[in-house]
Structure formats: C-alpha cells, structure tokens
Amino acid sequence: xxxxxxxxxxxxxxxxxxxxxxxxxxxxxxxxxxxxxxxxxxxxxxxxxxxxxxxxxxxxxxxxxxxxxxxxxxxxxxxxxxxxxxxxxxxxxxxxxxxxxxxxxxxxxxxxxxxxxxxxxxxxxxxxxxxxxxxxxxxxxxxxxxxxxxxxxx
Numbered sequence: 001x002x003x004x005x006x007x008x009x010x011x012x013x014x015x016x017x018x019x020x021x022x023x024x025x026x027x028x029x030x031x032x033x034x035x036x037x038x039x040x041x042x043x044x045x046x047x048x049x050x051x052x053x054x055x056x057x058x059x060x061x062x063x064x065x066x067x068x069x070x071x072x073x074x075x076x077x078x079x080x081x082x083x084x085x086x087x088x089x090x091x092x093x094x095x096x097x098x099x100x101x102x103x104x105x106x107x108x109x110x111x112x113x114x115x116x117x118x119x120x121x122x123x124x125x126x127x128x129x130x131x132x133x134x135x136x137x138x139x140x141x142x143x144x145x146x147x148x149x150x151x152x153x154x
Contacts, residue, residue, distance in 0.1 A: 025082030026058035032080060034110045035060065035127055039134045039151030045069050048149055050078075050136070058082040080104075090114040090125060122147075 036054040041047065048066040062078030077093040088107075091099035102114035102125055110129040117123050122138035129135075132153040139146035 025086040025088050026055075028088045028104060028107055029055045029058050029060060029080055029082060031107055032060060032112055034129050035062075035080075035112065035134070038154040040154045041149050041151045048151070049154075050134075050151060052078075055080075092125075 033055050036052045038049070038051050040049045045068050046066070047068075048064065050062060050064045052062040053060055058081060060080040062080075064074075064076040064078060065072055066074045074095055076095070077099075079091045079099075081089060081091070083089055088104035090102045090104065090112075092102070093099045100116065100119055102116040102119070104112060105115050106113035112127045114125045115123060119140070121140040121142045123140035124138070126137045126139075127134065128137075134151040134153070135148060136151065137146055137148040
C-alpha cells in the first residue's frame with residue numbers, strides 16, 4: 001500500500017506541467033537565499049529576532065520573536081514556498097493564527113516584495129538586505145505610514 005502511494009506521488013511530481021511550475025518557483029525561492037540566517041534588533045527595552053532557514057525543496061521557514069526586556073510579547077511563524085501553479089508566496093501566522101498568504105511580486109538582487117491587496121494590514125511586506133543589515137517593512141492602507149525594523153546579522 002505504501003509503495004503505491006509513493007509511486008503515485010512520484011508520477012505526480014514528475015509530470016511535465018508539475019515539473020515546469022516547480023522548477024520556476026523553486027528557482028525563485030533559491031534566489032531568496034540571502035534572507036537566510038539569524039537577524040536581531042534591540043531598541044531600548046524592545047527587541048525582535050527573526051530566523052530564516054536556507055532554501056531547500058522550494059521552501060524557506062522562518063520565525064519571529066518580539067519582546068520587551070525579559071518577556072516575549074509576540075511571535076510569528078513564517079514560510080516562503082512554491083504554490084502548485086509555480087508562484088511563490090510568503091505565509092505569515094502571527095501569534096499562531098491561521099496563515100495569510102502574500103504573493104511574491106518582486107525578487108531582485110537582495111530585495112523581495114510580497115503583496116496581498118485583500119488583507120487588512122499589512123498589504124505589502126518588503127525585505128531588503130544590505131551587507132549585514134536586513135530591513136523588513138510592512139505597509140498598508142489601514143494604518144498611517146508603515147512599520148519598519150532594521151536587523152543586524154547575529
């Protein structure tokens with residue numbers, strides 16, 4: 001029984017349409033490898049850390065932990081992955097809530113822009129890396145301006 005399931009899964013993965021979509025999307029995720037690592041920012045009593053795995057199999061996993069002094073105040077599970085149609089999405093699950101998907105719209109050099117115009121806030125997430133500095137910016141129409149964090153590599 002297990003072998004039949006594995007054979008069916010392999011045939012599905014190796015079909016030309018699936019292989020073509022997966023290759024394009026997985027390549028896009030690979031181009032985001034610069035995001036990988038441990039990033040942190042501390043401003044007075046406030047701190048935030050973000051960890052990203054290296055891309056593997058078309059997926060990057062991330063976590064975010066924020067706090068004040070010695071207490072955690074929030075967390076987020078993150079992942080960047082390939083959809084069946086070959087597009088790349090960023091999924092955020094703040095404080096364990098169901099994930100919200102943001103589609104990759106720009107991936108150039110060391111910048112990635114993800115958007116979901118249907119979400120309340122944010123509707124746009126931007127990561128920019130410059131050397132050992134990573135800036136994450138979230139923005140949207142339901143708040144004044146934008147929120148931004150500038151992390152340093154740990």
